[in-house]
Amino acid sequence: MQDTPILSWKVAGLLLGLLVVLATGLVKPFGVSTQYVLTDAIVVHQVAPAAAESNEYLNKYGETSDWSIGYGWMLVFGMFLGSAVSALATRRMRRRENPALPAVWQAEFGNSKSKRLRQAFIGGLLLLFGARLAGGCTSGHMISGISQLTVGSFIFGAAIFASGIFTARKLYKNGLSS
Amino acid sequence: MKLFLGLMIGMGIGAVMQLGGASSYRKILGSLLLKDLHVIKLILTTIAVATVGIYALDLVDLANMSIKPTYVAGIAIAGLIFGVGFAVSGYCPGTCVVASAEGKTDAMFTLLGGLVGAAIYALVYPLLAPLIGVANYGEITLPSVFNVSNGLWIAIPFSAILLLLVFTVLKDRYE
Numbered sequence: 086m087q088d089t090p091i092l093s094w095k096v097a098g099l100l101l102g103l104l105v106v107l108a109t110g111l112v113k114p115f116g117v118s119t120q121y122v123l124t125d126a127i128v129v130h131q132v133a134p135a136a137a138e139s140n141e142y143l144n145k146y147g148e149t150s151d152w153s154i155g156y157g158w159m160l161v162f163g164m165f166l167g168s169a170v171s172a173l174a175t176r177r178m179r180r181r182e183n184p185a186l187p188a189v190w191q192a193e194f195g196n197s198k199s200k201r202l203r204q205a206f207i208g209g210l211l212l213l214f215g216a217r218l219a220g221g222c223t224s225g226h227m228i229s230g231i232s233q234l235t236v237g238s239f240i241f242g243a244a245i246f247a248s249g250i251f252t253a254r255k256l257y258k259n260g261l262s263s
Numbered sequence: 264m265k266l267f268l269g270l271m272i273g274m275g276i277g278a279v280m281q282l283g284g285a286s287s288y289r290k291i292l293g294s295l296l297l298k299d300l301h302v303i304k305l306i307l308t309t310i311a312v313a314t315v316g317i318y319a320l321d322l323v324d325l326a327n328m329s330i331k332p333t334y335v336a337g338i339a340i341a342g343l344i345f346g347v348g349f350a351v352s353g354y355c356p357g358t359c360v361v362a363s364a365e366g367k368t369d370a371m372f373t374l375l376g377g378l379v380g381a382a383i384y385a386l387v388y389p390l391l392a393p394l395i396g397v398a399n400y401g402e403i404t405l406p407s408v409f410n411v412s413n414g415l416w417i418a419i420p421f422s423a424i425l426l427l428l429v430f431t432v433l434k435d436r437y438e
Contacts, residue, residue, distance in 0.1 A: 089284075090282065090283050090290065091282045091283075091284075092279070092284075093283075094283065094301050094302075094308060094429075095304075095308060096283070097279050097280075097284075097285070097305050097309075098283075098304065098305045098306070098307070098308025098309045098311075098429075100275075100279045100283075101276065101280070101283070101305070101309040101312075102309040102311065102312025102313040102316065103312060103316065104272055104275050105309065105312075105313040105316070105317070106312070106313055106316030108272050109313075109316075109317050109320065109327055109328065110320050110325050110327070111327075112265055112268055112272075112327060113327045113328075114327075114328070115272070115273075115276065117356045117357040117360065118377075121356065121377050121378055121381040122381045122384075125378055125382045125385065129382075140386070140388075141388055141392075142384065142386075142388035142389075143385050155269075156266060156268065156269040158269075159266045159267075159269035160269040160270070160272055160273035160276070161273060161357075161360055162270065162273060163269060163271065163273020163274040163275075163277060164273045164274070164276050164277030164280070164360050164361055164364075165273075165277060165360050165363065166273070166274050166277065166364070167273060167274030167276065167277030167278035167279075167281070167364075168278060168280065168286065168360075168361040168362075168364035168365060169277075170274070170278060171277075171282050172281055172364065172365040172366070175282065177281070177365060179365055179366035179367055179368075184366050184367055184368045184369075185367070185368035185369045185372075187287075187288035187289055187292075187353065187369070188289065189288070189292060189293075190288065190292075190353070201369050202368065202369060202372045204352065204369075205352050205353075205354070205373045205376065206373065206375060206376035206379075207348075207351060207376060208347075208349070208351035208352020208354070208373055208376065209354070209359060209372065209374060209375065209377040209379075209380060210376040210377065210379050210380035210383070211344050211345065211351065211352075211376075211380065212345055212348035212354075212355060212356055212359075212376075212380065213356060213376070213377040213378070213379075213380030213381040213384065214344055214348075214383060214384050215342065215344035215345030215346075215347075215348060216345055217341075217380075218337055218338075218341035218344070218394070219341035219342060219345065220331045220332070221331055222345070222355055222356040222357065223306075223349075223355040223357060223358070224355075224356070225331070226331065227306065227310075228309055228310060228313065229313075229329070230331055232309075232310050232313035232314045232316075232317050233314075233317055233328050233330055234314065234318075234405040234417060234418065234421065235330050235333065235403070235404050236400070236403045236404060236405065236408060237331055237334065237335070237338045237400075237403075238331065240333070240335060240339055240342065241338050241342045241345075243342070244338070244339050244341070244342020244343050244345070245342045245343075245345045246295075247342075247343070247346065248342065248343040248344075248346025248347055248349075248350075249295045249345075249346035249347075249350045250296075250297065250350075251346070251350075252295075252347045252349075252350035252351065253292055253295035253296050253350040254296065256350060256351070257296055260296060260298065261289075261292055261293055261296050261298055
């Protein structure tokens with residue numbers, strides 16, 4: 086099956102853990118969600134500089150990141166490139182007729198591509214709203230934060246899994262067909 | 264130099280996440296439905312390795328730590344919102360980047376939704392800022408709370424518990 090991962094969780098977890106240590110040793114721990122704000126800020130600064138200057142939150146980030154593409158942004162861009170390279174190398178790139186619809190989703194919700202894309206969009210909106218309120222996401226809070234034994238990151242991790250498990254059960258009442 | 268390091272480390276992370284199935288909707292929902300714990304075990308293994316590694320680096324003063332402040336109410340509410348987005352999209356802010364690179368169109372919409380969500384947060388930030396002041400204990404970690412100067416004393420048992428969990432307690436229903 087195409088969805089069976091190439092690496093086991095043991096190997097992937099070990100490698101990912103070592104990369105997090107490497108990042109922390111060489112520069113700083115990795116976190117993804119800040120880069121969404123930075124990307125927004127770059128765009129808003131281009132199209133509506135006045136609005137960007139007057140926004141308290143975007144400006145808060147401006148003090149530390151001078152609007153230019155930095156280490157963190159390059160890291161996320163690297164994640165995109167690295168994934169593309171390994172997907173191509175292992176022939177996992179989606180070229181099927183329906184790259185928008187995961188098979189398990191299709192089994193539960195049917196063939197509506199627009200419904201799936203709407204869900205994906207709304208989900209992304211909630212993800213980043215939550216991540217910005219928390220100050221980090223799965224990478225910055227969960228992985229990097231808990232690895233530094235940060236108290237708030239344990240709270241964040243517990244909350245996302247509690248809410249994620251609850252929501253997933255509401256969505257998939259009959260469980261996941263595999 | 265930092266930009267190049269970022270790119271290289273990012274490429275490694277992206278490739279490992281893609282090869283490890285972290286960017287798979289099926290694997291993420293499987294974990295949230297507690298049926299296929301692959302992704303949960305992957306994350307816990309990552310944390311187990313990284314915790315000991317980071318605190319070992321810290322011992323020789325080489326860890327560039329970055330501790331986030333603990334504001335209990337704001338983080339708990341944020342986590343609940345994030346969890347809904349996690350289950351509904353089947354991705355997170357990092358995995359949707361990795362999945363987009365694999366050509367998954369739904370992940371690209373999660374990425375776009377994320378950019379909009381971050382922009383909405385920037386707009387309403389003045390209204391939510393007070394929440395960050397509620398029960399805010401600052402940049403605390405387990406070693407700082409328990410006043411342990413060598414973090415490894417906590418990191419090693421913590422990682423051992425995680426490894427024990429992933430290797431013996433957490434079992435997939437389809438394994």
